[in-house]
Amino acid sequence: MRAGDSDRQDVADKLKIALNEGRLDLNEYDERVQKAYAARTYGDLDGLLDDLPGTIPVQRAQVQPHHPPTPVQQPHAVSRGGRPGVAPAFGAFLLCTLIWAITSWTSGEAHYFWPAWVLIPVVIALLAHFSDKGKRHQ
Structure with missing residues (x-):
């Protein structure tokens, strides 16, 4: 299928975010943006975002979402007599x-x-x- 201007721009925007986050160096970014703007089909856009986080569908993602650990209740300091402090x-x-x-x-x-x-x-x-x-x- 043919890719439209909005599809190419969407890929370029995601590449810009990756550059700003330090995930791509300037040379990689420049090379991929040129390929994105030169893309005629969706197949030409494939592979430009595959190694960047947040651009892979959740079903194929290997990174698991972060779940903060539940806080553990610390017991109060209790002396030998059972009286705290x-x-x-x-x-x-x-x-x-x-x-x-x-x-x-x-x-x-x-x-x-x-x-x-x-x-x-x-x-x-x-x-x-x-x-x-x-x-x-x-």
């Missing part, structure tokens, strides 16, 4: 208390007990744990 916060409190005790002991006087501020996350984590546990048992 309590163990690390309590460990930080103990470390700060040790530092406070050493500095107080070496200076010979008791300083303001600033590690109490580090207890705030421990208390919040415990309250969250127990309020969540109470909701589950209702």
Whole structure:
């Protein structure tokens, strides 16, 4: 069958897209465009787009569509006691208390007990744990 101007232009447009995407170098593009505009039949247009993605019918395509993986639910960080976040916060409190005790002991006087501020996350984590546990048992 005879190819029309719109058929030749369609092939040339697809070749231009391939050139812009870096799939063809300038020499390949020029050679194929010349063949496309010189084509008299659909047979003359065959082969000009076959090695370019998106130009092969889906039934013949070897590339499979991308399906993003489903996100995996990460478990919450849970300490050995089953309380999320309590163990690390309590460990930080103990470390700060040790530092406070050493500095107080070496200076010979008791300083303001600033590690109490580090207890705030421990208390919040415990309250969250127990309020969540109470909701589950209702």
